[in-house]
Amino acid sequence: MKTAIITFIGAGNMASSIIGGLLAGGHDASCIRASDPARENLERLRQLGDIKVYQDNAAACAGADVVVMAVKPQIMATALASISAQVAASGSLVISIAAGTTIATMQSLLDNRAPLVRCMPNTPSLVGAGATALYASPEAGPQQRKLASAILGAVGLIQWVPQESDLDAITALSGSGPAYFFLFMEAMIEAACAMGLSRDCAVAMTRQTAFGAARMALESDVDLRELRRRVTSPGGTTERAVQCFEHEGLRDLVAHAMAAARERAEEMGAPQETPDA
Ligand SMILES: NC(=O)C1=CN([C@@H]2O[C@H](COP(=O)(O)OP(=O)(O)OC[C@H]3O[C@@H](n4cnc5c(N)ncnc54)[C@H](O)[C@@H]3O)[C@@H](O)[C@H]2O)C=CC1
Numbered sequence: 001m002k003t004a005i006i007t008f009i010g011a012g013n014m015a016s017s018i019i020g021g022l023l024a025g026g027h028d029a030s031c032i033r034a035s036d037p038a039r040e041n042l043e044r045l046r047q048l049g050d051i052k053v054y055q056d057n058a059a060a061c062a063g064a065d066v067v068v069m070a071v072k073p074q075i076m077a078t079a080l081a082s083i084s085a086q087v088a089a090s091g092s093l094v095i096s097i098a099a100g101t102t103i104a105t106m107q108s109l110l111d112n113r114a115p116l117v118r119c120m121p122n123t124p125s126l127v128g129a130g131a132t133a134l135y136a137s138p139e140a141g142p143q144q145r146k147l148a149s150a151i152l153g154a155v156g157l158i159q160w161v162p163q164e165s166d167l168d169a170i171t172a173l174s175g176s177g178p179a180y181f182f183l184f185m186e187a188m189i190e191a192a193c194a195m196g197l198s199r200d201c202a203v204a205m206t207r208q209t210a211f212g213a214a215r216m217a218l219e220s221d222v223d224l225r226e227l228r229r230r231v232t233s234p235g236g237t238t239e240r241a242v243q244c245f246e247h248e249g250l251r252d253l254v255a256h257a258m259a260a261a262r263e264r265a266e267e268m269g270a271p272q273e274t275p276d277a
């Protein structure tokens with residue numbers, strides 16, 4: 001089977017991580033294209049491999065098997081308009097990684113029944129440890145779903161979801177999730193410094209603890225509750241801290257914060273009201 005020609009519209013952080021993953025997985029660099037108005041971003045991408053770079057979105061899409069939309073949501077309408085003719089002519093699969101922009105919005109902007117995949121990756125894709133959920137429009141066939149799996153699977157775990165609205169919950173979970181863990185780590189570091197530890201020591205110990213806990217959560221054959229139980233000696237220090245978290249409403253707080261994130265994802269996906277003339 002011939003190597004798929006994949007065009008990235010937008011050459012920022014997420015595009016660069018996915019391209020890095022594709023190249024590391026052996027995808028032929030000459031079959032990867034990226035288009036961005038910012039020349040310095042294209043130059044940065046060229047350091048990853050000998051990919052083709054463009055400052056003209058339409059030219060970058062001609063003959064592409066897949067077009068990955070990796071621009072900010074507010075740029076999406078302009079960017080899709082710039083490629084709609086080429087996408088229609090080539091029958092390209094369009095994959096969007098933008099938060100909020102729905103399949104219906106994209107299809108209306110592309111002005112055809114283009115096969116589409118919408119997905120929600122996260123920033124750990126930058127280190128090959130991403131978690132991406134995907135949803136396909138009915139027009140996308142099995143081969144195109146397989147291609148999308150291969151592209152996003154190059155930077156970590158992938159999970160197909162059965163309905164588009166699931167992506168809003170995924171955004172609240174794994175899309176925004178890295179920030180929740182960073183916030184918790186920041187709070188631990190601040191508490192440790194307040195106890196008199198040096199900042200360097202607090203940062204090093206917090207980072208390694210997060211890394212070790214994440215590895216155990218991924219690699220252990222027991223569930224999270226059992227892993228937690230094994231740290232918690234009866235009558236000991238962990239028990240005291242966990243009681244404090246439970247009594248002071250950590251679970252409710254997490255549920256509340258994730259509901260707020262999902263609500264925002266839904267707002268971003270809602271059709272924009274046009275002001276009365
Ligand atoms: N940062 C995150 O945690 C996550 C971001 N996303 C989504 O990924 C998308 C990209 O995010 P980043 O890579 O972080 O943004 P970024 O700002 O690093 O990259 C966007 C790129 O688009 C380029 N651009 C602007 N106008 C353009 C146009 N008309 N045509 C082509 N390129 C254009 C910019 O020059 C920039 O290089 C966003 O839609 C975001 O919602 C999805 C999941 C997680």
Ligand SMILES: O=C(O)[C@@H]1CCC=N1
Nearest residue numbers: 099122171174175176
């Ligand atoms: O904060 C945001 O809106 C985007 C989507 C998920 C992560 N960053």
